[in-house]
Amino acid sequence: MIVMKGECSQKEINEVVEVIKNWGLDAHLSQGEEHTVIGIVGDTRKVQREYFLHVQGIERIIPISRPYKIASREFIPQSSSFPLDGVEMGGEGVVIMAGPCAVESRSQIMETAQAVLEAGGHALRGGAFKPRTSPYSFQGLGEEGLEYLAEAREKTGLPIVTEAMSPEQVPLVAKYADVLQIGARNMQNFALLHAAGEAMKPVLLKRGMSATVEELLMAAEYILSHGNRQVMLCERGIRTFETSTRNTTDINAIPVLKEQTHLPVVLDPSHSTGNWRYVTAIARAGIAAGADGLIVEVHPRPQEAVSDGGQSITPERFQEMIQQVCMISEAVGRSIAPSKVGKA
């Protein structure tokens, strides 16, 4: 949709129409009182949008078609769901993933896994490879961490969610993990998205801290278009001017995403607030707004955590959180997905 300037000439309009026809597309004119608008009809992926920014008589170009396809509810109207080792993600039951920011030691992850299981959590999260803002911070245990996670799964039956930070890590991480996590800083690491699209594992795609909802869906489209349809989207807070919390939970994104895409949507109230004091309240809000699940940082002794301890909750608070989330789930006509306890 091209908006011509008020004072543009017929010649300028003709030139634009000409170019559109040369691309094998149709042009459709609409003469308003102040502006002429030219619609482009056909497969608009052939359009060189930038071309028009150089034509004198053009005021604005407005895209009409959504830039993503497989991710859209128009393409797949029914909500997608897929199993995480026996737990259905995207179904009626709310799924809760929890664990420490980073795998720190064998005993730490075993203890946390047990606590997550007992509290009623459905999956264990924990980072073996850690993206850190400072080169001087702890960077994760690497493959050793993955091995501990696998051991924790064996012991508790909880599927594992863990992050891959680069394309070449994907096969290694996929060997151990049940869910590949793409971190917020890598949401537009296209080489990594490509690799995740070729892995045969569910992917948890975190929204970049300054990515729009549309960009999140485009990033999902990268993974989907490479063949992997098991993608869940994660709101984890966006960057705004507000400083009383680490990020601003974009709670609106939950109903917006549920409307625009069929993919499951989860909330990470730990990163979206950055402060354990607010995690439970925001977890409740996320489920009340329609999220399909939560991913929460839990640490047996947050004050000793090597990273993100400030936003981690204790197993006791996690148990309380699950109870409250359970009440909210029922208030919105859902429930918590069946517990893994007793199945391990």
Add this chain to the structure above:
Amino acid sequence: MIVMKGECSQKEINEVVEVIKNWGLDAHLSQGEEHTVIGIVGDTRKVQREYFLHVQGIERIIPISRPYKIASREFIPQSSSFPLDGVEMGGEGVVIMAGPCAVESRSQIMETAQAVLEAGGHALRGGAFKPRTSPYSFQGLGEEGLEYLAEAREKTGLPIVTEAMSPEQVPLVAKYADVLQIGARNMQNFALLHAAGEAMKPVLLKRGMSATVEELLMAAEYILSHGNRQVMLCERGIRTFETSTRNTTDINAIPVLKEQTHLPVVLDPSHSTGNWRYVTAIARAGIAAGADGLIVEVHPRPQEAVSDGGQSITPERFQEMIQQVCMISEAVGRSIAPSKVGKA
């Protein structure tokens, strides 16, 4: 708290200490490995913070005391509550205020008031004076609108929430209204805050669209410090880069405010989303996060509304919303405040 540069001289430190003492305050030195830090002890309102930005050896100045006092929970630990014509705001019951963006006609406001009452709402909102971005848009009915609101109150028993846009409007609006609303664009209209502080009516103070939580509390402090203690704070969405919704609901602000202040906190899911499709989901989220009430735009025929129709819900949807909010209230151990139905 003053952080000196690594390379600052003893002379520079001494000068800073001197100045602080001249203000009748104490200076307290703390020598670190990289930096010397000077704490200022005493009534820091005497400090000319800007002074220090000009001293060569100073790197940063960090305020330690909160800049507001009466609004803080440190000052008043117990949550404040006050009656809105028989309904308690800030108590255990969730309070729901609803009505059209603007009073458009006698019949429109009477019809809406009746619908709000029947659905279980506790107060009627409606603008008689409207702040509009465009000088060519409808600016409100003025005093005529206030009269219609008063008539609606008489008929339904619902207290009235309506906006005053300038200090000189305050006496007029206060004559008719039960709650004075200060709009988001006026959150730092200090002359208006001053006037509201002298009115003997409860005030609904909306957060500016780019105001921090701390600035909202400072604006409340203006009202409180002029003698009016009946202030409720309203989160109504902040401005961010995200464009899929009109504003971004800062849901984090709800637990943050509940922690930092004793004042009641309400959410406006109509403005915070800008789209009726998301209003109910975000209303649920707000109560789940701990809000004490909601203020919602309801219009009998949103498609005919002269303003904000896109974010208004119909009376039918409002009734559903109240039912859902009721379930969420109970899930968080509260309830909806007692209905006005039958009392009018």
Add this chain to the structure above:
Amino acid sequence: MIVMKGECSQKEINEVVEVIKNWGLDAHLSQGEEHTVIGIVGDTRKVQREYFLHVQGIERIIPISRPYKIASREFIPQSSSFPLDGVEMGGEGVVIMAGPCAVESRSQIMETAQAVLEAGGHALRGGAFKPRTSPYSFQGLGEEGLEYLAEAREKTGLPIVTEAMSPEQVPLVAKYADVLQIGARNMQNFALLHAAGEAMKPVLLKRGMSATVEELLMAAEYILSHGNRQVMLCERGIRTFETSTRNTTDINAIPVLKEQTHLPVVLDPSHSTGNWRYVTAIARAGIAAGADGLIVEVHPRPQEAVSDGGQSITPERFQEMIQQVCMISEAVGRSIAPSKVGKA
């Protein structure tokens, strides 16, 4: 311009067309491969945009016409200029307004005025009424401050720029001031804009810290549409996530405004950085980007300023700044407007 959903029915399209015709406007259909787009032709101010948000089959509504008129370059292609007591604002010469944040005393403003004059400044700024975030901060000298400003004008010949904070202050301020300033926090204080539109004095309209360029132009339209055509726009920094400076100078806004409006554009590098260290660099950048003038905070002893001292520069630095700005003006084919020195 209305974008219908892909799956909308012919009946839904007909209904939308019907409504448009009922408003006395024309509808123009454009059938794309994925979407039908309906253009509305005629005076679109009659359109109730919100109506469409409630029609099931509609996906999006896109405004084509700009919402402002008198402020636009389409309406008035030639750049506007007007005299500030003998100095042309909006002409070839760059105009520099300077002075303290607040008028603090008779001697402070006389001393500053003299320094501004001698350095080559063209107008004296200074606040008599001060909007302050905290109710406990200095609120300005009021009319006494205006009298000192008038005395400074008499002595130096410099025209006076000072702020009015509410509609009822406008006549008083206009009695003393040569330029009425509307502060950033009041950019959408519509009652004040209305009053400024009826004053017969030039207005300096500051951009709100989270206002878009379009909203700034709409605020200017308020003033213009009430009859006052002497409006200059002031970029003073916007609120972003960046914390190393108080605000983020939106330098892009300068060429954007110069393209979209005929009104003069000035930059306030003091507020847009919040730190005297960066004022001169950003002042140079503003003129290099095409601004018509600057408004800068100058204080004889910034470390003693009662407000904004941290972003104020000394008269010595101001003199250097003017010299540098002069070089930049010449590099972009302009000059500094003729000095007032010797004319007083």
Add this chain to the structure above:
Amino acid sequence: MIVMKGECSQKEINEVVEVIKNWGLDAHLSQGEEHTVIGIVGDTRKVQREYFLHVQGIERIIPISRPYKIASREFIPQSSSFPLDGVEMGGEGVVIMAGPCAVESRSQIMETAQAVLEAGGHALRGGAFKPRTSPYSFQGLGEEGLEYLAEAREKTGLPIVTEAMSPEQVPLVAKYADVLQIGARNMQNFALLHAAGEAMKPVLLKRGMSATVEELLMAAEYILSHGNRQVMLCERGIRTFETSTRNTTDINAIPVLKEQTHLPVVLDPSHSTGNWRYVTAIARAGIAAGADGLIVEVHPRPQEAVSDGGQSITPERFQEMIQQVCMISEAVGRSIAPSKVGKA
């Protein structure tokens, strides 16, 4: 620096002090009227900051030391400079890098290189690997593109700036490029930063679109700490609420960076505005604000560019831009670095 709550007990203070001593650090108390502040003295990299978020009596933790070291001007007071194939980056002369967004064909890059050389540019930019928001967009020519770039260098003598998108691309790109570019979306791709730190080539590090200045410096620290000291920082616009331009040029970042780091700073006015109409004005502003160089998108026929054509300028406009930038350079006491013309 730890701020205790007003009502905290002596026992709580003692516990905090205990923990700090257990880390081998010193604690330094400062008793204020409202708050006790505890300073931590020693190598604060040992501090688990998150620990304190869980101690009841603590209100806030405030970092005093900067988190980066090698990048800081405190560590290296003198501005760094290094040669780009004979042109000094970070010296007195302003360096201009230019070329198309993407290498599209052999002839396109040869033609552009020639134009850049003739206009007086110092280096040729062009992407062989392209990060694209959509999986359906052109992703670059890959190694073929690198070969064309090498050929263009041979012909014109211009050094090559081109992007590496993942760690495993670094050796390949380094084989052809004179400067490795790290794109904005990869600013916190730590695996890539690590790889760039081990490459023996200068690196152009672009600021993430929502990265703070401090995070940009931390990302530089990753590269520096792995041994590569030839890093230049690039401001390319940040994401804000403003929609009239693609990004908001953070012009303040230029003087801020020049103050905080010794590394050279360049501006990309093409991405920071997203519109060729504003590129020249913002290029001028960047140099006026103190930037050491520019990186600009130039395309012989922008309307045919496969990507970013809307923000590319023609060789004619580029030539004009250089002339104007030259004038600005002189106005700030610098010059344009010596041209490569005649040396090839």
